[in-house]
Amino acid sequence: MLLALGAAALLLALNARLPRRGLVLLVPSFFAGWLTIELAPHLLAAELAGLGLAAWAGGLDAWPGWAGLALGVLGAAGTVETIIAARRTTVTLRDSGAPLDLDPEGAPRYPRAHLVVPPLCFIPRRGVKVDRNIVYREEGRLRLKLDVYRPAAEGRLRPGLMQIHGGAWVIGDKREQGLPLLNHMAVQGWVGFNVNYRLSPRATWPEHLIDLKHFIAWYREHATEYGADPDFLCVTGGSAGGHLTALVALTAGVAEFQPGFEDVDTSVRAAVPFYGVYDLVEPGPWPIPMGATGLMQKMVFKQSFRENPEAFAKASPVTYLSEDAPPFFVIHGSKDSLIPVAEARRFVERLRDVSKAPVLYAEMQGSQHAFDVFPSYRTARVIEGVERYLTGLHRKYREGGPPSVPGEVTRSLG
Template identity: 80%
Template sequence: MTYAPVTYALLAFGLGALLLAVNAHRPRRRHMTTLVPSFFAGWLTIELAPHLLVAEVAGLGILVAYGGLEGWPGWTGLIAGLAAAAGTAATIIAARRTVVTLRDSGVPLDLDPDDAPRYPRSHVILPPLCFIPRRGVKVERNLVYRKDGRLRLKLDVYRPAGNGQLRPGLMQIHGGGWVIGDKREQGLPLLNHMAVQGWVGFNVNYRLSPRATWPDHLVDLKHFIAWYRENAESYGADPDFLCVTGGSAGGHLTAMVALSANVPEFQPGFENVDTSVRGAVPFYGVYDFVEPGPWPVPMGATPLVERMLVKRSFTDEPDAFAKASPVNYLRPDAPPFFVIHGSHDSLIPVAEARRFVEKLRDVSESPVIYAEMKGGQHAFDVFPSYRTARVVEGVERYLTGLHRQYLEGAGRPSVPDEVSESVG
């Protein structure tokens, strides 16, 4: 029996929506042919779930109103669509329950959650607003921090519009698999929020592979720290207080920046510059290229890292990949860490973060906080979702606590008896 086209449209719509919902809760990780499409579909489904739910309900309503319920295809599409909407609603509920708990962290976080600065809910409803500087934030774009021949590396500064005492600095490192990405695309919800709370944020570009070869990326970021030491006061920032954050490849680089302070190999020509930072907040990063752990093969043996980033044979020169692994720079005097990862990350398994945190806690004398966002995909913080809002608020409270301790001259934070694991 032949049915009207709208009936088959309802069937396709319902099944497509159900597929998105299933993928969001059970992303595909085993094969590269499905991994990347699964990631993008899950990422958009999870972090834009409220908007997707509206589209699903509206789409089902329109197709039903135009006669789509004719015969079994229509009813099958409606049932599938309703199941998908229920799954999307569950995703929204999980995201809205995200809580970032920082008690017992060894950092003076005495802010009452009800009184703590709130991320604007208007940005959650209208995500594009996060790309617009918030009221009271001044943005200076495309400042050159490194010149070398024809090389020009640039950054954007996010800072409070008014003048005042020197403020804490925050370095943001974008992700993109070390081969793509730009300062205009990532970290904007956090940088805007931190600037409103009195921080000066620096969104930094660096050379990308395959043109750049490791450790060019890290050397560039060390150059930024050298630039910061000399120029911070011109932008209202304290040259002696800088924290670092970033996601994905930026999370890897965040950990490397924090753990490899003052390593001469990564500071050619400026070995005497202090490149230490006061705290690190890596999001969903890679921390070990050599040990496979949660990976089918070591991350260093993948074509991306072996051929485009390090450009050496993993089999013949494993030491080169070990030198690019943050886990090999753990030390007792490491700065405080706040490691963040999503439980549903289909690009970098959450076990990668768990094993890094465990090893860092065994060595570091500073607090190591771990936040695992239940239901969170890779790059969940690019959009100002409910989950992003909670995480941004938690990161602000954490970094504000570190800065308060710095101002009080308390020195290195004490090791907590029990470090809370934050879950959402």
């Protein structure tokens, strides 16, 4: 048993540092690395307890036990290294230009209890009111819903934040993602909208994006009913939600994506995509273009990439880069095994080449895909950084100034 525990601890540490990307091991390696990295303090406590109990129960009576103990110590050391990397998140955010010192005394920290007991993030925080399952689009049998996270106390109109869940365009739900961020933003005086949209294979691209444009049209009409400012809306989301976040931000007014409501203003004030896909046509960091994968051709687009690459180009955020792009804060993990970090780097480089607005980029060292789904030390610091960034933009909006961030700096990716 001691040998097995030690070997498992070392394998988890190695996988977190060097995740597998092969077809067979991709998914199990991701899940193991994801949980290992973001729950590293919990894992370290479990590893030490397990090794100690096995040794106390006689595990050191023969050489396999001593070998297991040695492997376990190495694994625990790797877990400690993972914790140290996460503790540098604040340095990464500060280097990105996020205004972490904006209102430092008046900004509540992310609750420590959620870091100890992560499932607490699914419970609305004190002072937060949640309105669930509000229908924002209804046509025939189609009923699309959202949840609203807002301050319980009444006040003036507050800034709005649209949250788009991920799930490879085929799975996912508003009840599962973005909850740590939306709870924290509501505590800070924001109104968050966690939005569902149609999923493939039932939905065919671009129906996913059209649904989200319908939400913005709904927001313009109904935001005040929930205490939100209809003229100030930001957007965020992760993975497939990061792809859709970037598209929502870059395709305001594109008639093809808002049929029947072409005249509605679908612009947003800022975008914060997490670990998204930004180019479906050029392979770059991928073995083949993302659009050429079976998932995209058979389930999402339902057409051939080779025969109609233009359709996939129209679904790529890089197609719509312009000097009028809103401010972006792009966030990605350096150890992301599902969407390589190079995907974010090339998007940021291209966006910075053309956009007049601030483009911030934070590369989370040692982090896997979907790191922010539940609370961890890294998640807490990133959420605080995103809130400070968006609050800075909202402050400029209220002052009537251009979209900039207090203390914002422009940095290269070198």
